[in-house]
Amino acid sequence: MATYYINAGQKMGKINKEIYGHFSEHLGRCIYEGMYVGENSDIPNVNGMRTDVVEALKEIRVPVLRWPGGCFADEYHWKDGIGPKENRKKMINTHWGGVVEDNSFGTHEYMELCRQLGCETYVNGNLGSGTVQEMSEWIEYMTFDGVSPMADLRAKNGHPEPWKVDFFGVGNENWGCGGNMTPEFYANEYRRYQTYVRQYGGGEEKERSIDNPELIRKIACGANVADTEWTQGVLKTLFRHCEPQFHGNADGLSLHYYVHPEGWEIKGSATDFDEKVWYKTLAKAQYMDDLIRMHGAIMDEYDPEKKIGMIVDEWGTWFTVEPGTNPGFLYQQNTMRDALVACITLNIFNKHCDRVKMACLAQIVNVLQSVLLTEGEQMIKTPTWYVFRMFREHQDAQLVNSHIETETIGEEEQYMVPSLSESASIDKDGRLQITIGNLSADKDYPVDTHIAGFAAKKASAQILAGQMRDMNTFDEPDTVMTREHEVKLQDGVLSFTLPAHSVIKITVEQ
Ligand code: AHR
16 A cells, blocks of 8 residues: 655646657658658658658647757758758768668758647757858758848748747767767867857847747757766856856756666667566666756756756667667667656656756657657557656646655665656646556555645546556557546545556546
8 A cells, every 4th residue: 555645735846848858860760761751652641741650749749859869960961951852962871770861851841840740849950070150050041030041042942931949959969979079178169059059039138048938948968877077067168257147058958868777788678578677677767866866966056046957858768679670770669668667757857847847758759769660651659658648738737746655666676666656747727637657566556645735526547557568569559558547536535556567647626
């Protein structure tokens, strides 16, 4: 039995919808085949974008989509991807599988995809191998509304209206694939490049903050995993000789963290694992909480008002690729274990919504911990897709204070986890939204919930449950899916049972 306490009257901050963001890179079959099939494809599409995929992504309310990478971003030259498709440069995607990149998906196609999804844009610029001028012209091409060489070129290519760039990444993983830089060197480069990422339309005078939608919010490259030396070095250099109102000229600082149960070299199978590996994986997912605290403490030194958002723009599981697939395509299946990793991580982000302002799951379709998988004209929803659908009501909701009594479970001392993971919020319609995961490999938990500050009248629940290794396949696409679940509301106490390895979402109305 677990006791759960929610104080709905105690608001802890807004859960930015961007925490539920996604990442799409020119990698394997993420963009090509996964989302973009071209106007002439037999697969139903609108302007080249797969209709089935767009519909499924709209259902989870994708709030923001990062593009074009990843490591690919620091090798991407945006002018290769504009103009008539037959004239676009063909190149080798050296990072990912050595395949031909024909640049048929470029800036216009990305903006069209975001239009169809109804989501915000997060473009990642090339600092590693591109020039300041190239980055500056890309911003001019996308956002300048008037007469200028780049705005004219955009119009010539069929789009006279400027687009809105909501977020712009100034480089990616510049400690590694983005140029192997030191934190100080990168931060100096960041200062220079971002100067020419112009805020056309008067944005230069606007207040710097990750929450100011009138700005192109600039994201600096943050740390890999626990590299606090990077965080310290970058922030120190950004804030040095910088007028206080410019606030380091950054609105966000990224963090990348992947869960590899068997470490980076071996990784481990996506589908074949035992209870020991189950707990190891979930303990590594739980580690996200420590990472946010350790990098957050450094950010607090420079930015106590929390105007710079922590942007976890790459997270998720990274397993060994499916047998028989191109190792450079990072294609992996997705089980109930991935669902729990998503549940744990999203609950952690919700709880840290004062600092974590955006997060992007890696990656949206057919790569790493995807929400959708495709094969030809077929598409399946993964267990992770269901978690994003269950959690979607947290988007832009108010986090409320909550605490669940847990026990510590696991099979190895260094990989113990709390039995339950939870968060609760009040959504835009005044309903209480609760999401809980049961991390146990074998134990069901009856839960009694005491809710203060909320006159609960009605409750309903959906559950995602199954065996640990359950997944959806192209032959059996509906093995894992949400179902209605029984909850009781009596004398102000909300009671239900959480089966082993399950995720539940409960909506309570007044
Ligand atoms: O998501 C795959 C890769 O992981 C990205 O390209 C890179 O940024 C990270 O190392």
